Amino acid sequence: MPLSFHKMHANGDDFVIVDARTTINPITSALAKRMGDRHRGIGFNQLAVMLDCEDAAAWVMFWNADGTALDACGSATRGVASRLMSELNSTSVVLRTHRGLLTCERSAANTITVGMGEPLFDWQQIPLARELDTAHLPLAGEPAACSMGNPHCTFFVDDLGTLDIAAIGPTIETNPLFPEKTNVHFVQVINRRHIRLRIWERxxxxxxxxxxxxxxxxxxxxxxxxxxxxxxxxxxxxSVTVQWRGTGPVLLTGPVEVVFSGAFAL
Incomplete structure (x- = not known):
């Protein structure tokens, strides 16, 4: 039987949603990889699977296009929240992920805000290969590291235009310092309320x-x-907006859009 899906994107970060509520979860690592293939499948950065949940509107699991699982995806979480809020005729919904219960709200401007959980800074939580000051890693450029349910490494630079992200990104992603690999960010601070970000995604x-x-x-x-x-x-x-007051969850606000719906041949 074909598998129904919805494809969406958030500022070009594309993802696919499968609604497996009231049924057995059909997604395996191999199937996620088949679906994620941009030439032979649907193509996406992440796959989100909605499952039944007793204490939230849905339990949401995430997969990368290479068939690996991950605990968090801000874009796909916003997409799932948007679909469920429309289904429930509500402007708010609570989802459960491996990050816990996430509260999501729709604004009058039709953007979606998600409380993404608290950032993690301990070297074992990120994780790193050994105990280090996670605000100043011993790599060229002295990046900072944290976890948002997945590992992140952030470089602050004067001019993004001088960097070859495709060349630098994979060397940092696979550095032995990151046993589970890492997302890599290159940030140019425009002012204290505005940054320009380029991303090498794990x-x-x-x-x-x-x-x-x-x-x-x-x-x-x-x-x-x-x-x-x-x-x-x-x-x-x-662009998206990120708010964090030093404690509690990080609030992520941004748009999501539907691309198309279809059925994937199993």
């Missing part, structure tokens, strides 16, 4: 946008004292 490559990367980059900038507690994050595909 298991994905250069990305037009990423919700968790936007959160991780902004939070690391706030830790360094470079940014205020509410920041516009301008990615290659568009």
């Amino acid at each position: 298991c994905g490559g250069v990305a037009l946008g990423s919700g968790t990367c936007s959160c991780g980059a902004a939070v690391n900038g706030m830790r360094r004292g470079l940014l205020d507690d509410c920041v516009e994050v301008e990615c290659d595909g568009g």
